[in-house]
Amino acid sequence: MSRYLDAKYQPLVAYVPGEQPRDMQYVKLNTNENPYPPAPGVIEAVQAEAGRLELYSDPVCADLRDALAGRYGANRENVFVSNGSDDILNFAFMAFGGSGDRAYFPDISYGFYKVYAELFGHAYCQIPLREDFSIDPTDYLALNGFIAIANPNAPTGLALSRAQIEDILQSNPEHMVLIDEAYVDFGAESCVELTAKYDNLLVVQTYSKSRSMAGARLGFAIANAALIADLEKIKFSVNPYSVNRMTLAAGLATLKADEYCMENCRRVVETRRKTVDRLRLLGFEVLDSRANFVFARRPGSDGGWLYRELKARGVLVRHFDTPRIRDYLRITIGTPAQMDVLFEKLEEITKHPITQ
Ligand SMILES: *Cc1c(COP(=O)(O)O)cnc(C)c1O
Secondary structure, eight states: OOTTSOGGGTTOOOOOOOOOOOSSOOEEESSOOOSSOOOTTHHHHHHHHHTTTTSOOOTTOHHHHHHHHHHHTOOGGGEEEESSHHHHHHHHHHHHTTSBSOEEEESSSOTHHHHHHHHTTOOEEEEOOOTTSOOOGGGGTTOSBOEEEESSOTTTOOOOOHHHHHHHHHHOTTSOEEEEOTTGGGTOOOOGGGGGTOTTEEEEEESSSTTSOTTTOOEEEEOOHHHHHHHHHHHHHHOTTOSOHHHHHHHHHHHHTHHHHHHHHHHHHHHHHHHHHHHHHTTOEEOOOOSSEEEEEOTTSOHHHHHHHHHHTTEEEBOOOSTTTTTEEEEEOOOHHHHHHHHHHHHHHHHSSOOO
């Protein structure tokens, strides 16, 4: 830390992304990327734009917003796009996170919510998940502040129903409810349709997981026009060109081939089902995931130890060394071949007589 860093940022603890080690080729099951390549037409669209890099991108992102509006049954003024959904979460916490007494989100959830709350100096409350790691929706009724919920939640993979979220929306009419649907295409109920009915709902989605575009950085939000205008105001006060030309083109080309992406999601869901069965055969307890990862522990086997043994064998999974979840591994669903490697290594490791 330099002596120039503003005092208010000195205690800030930044988000820690999943590791991207370069010492060897890993089977990468640690950052919930999609195992399938981008949609047909995306590479050509990106190449065409690469020839026009001397020109700024469209700050309004009109074509992409229109296409997303068409896909989700909304209008351009209901759609916001930016450089990854992390960017949108950042803007949302900046714009809305300070309302009421404090911001509310689950104690075990996407790690960025806490980082953004601290970045903007908002008071916040991390509401404990139930013992079984589910969210108790009644904990979120009639609160006095901004609410952020990942649905499905990360890293648990558990989802609330649309009806449960609607109860939360109805009981918090004075405050914004952000539903982060990064994983919704893998089997949860989306709340997008509720944005027409509730002016306090912001639904955030990303191209990173279900649309195989993590490296392009593209996220979008759907909400009533006034909320979107607020986000636009923030974006135009920070970086109007936050989505570059190549990513805009990739986003459009991907939507044109959306059935390819949705088919890949079905493949991931099928691989997830088999993965859960195989993990249970190896003695793992696995939560009921609606996402492209599973959250699992093996009673008697230390989570950190399992993570290290897998890494030594070339398989990367995510381990969070934090209270309540340090026994668990979060394992991204890869291709069937990648999962075969995982199980080959897990079988080797769990045969080992010492499990610590
Ligand atoms: C991956 C993820 C994001 C971030 O997505 P980007 O669009 O890649 O920034 C947001 N929320 C949750 C819960 C995620 O898991």
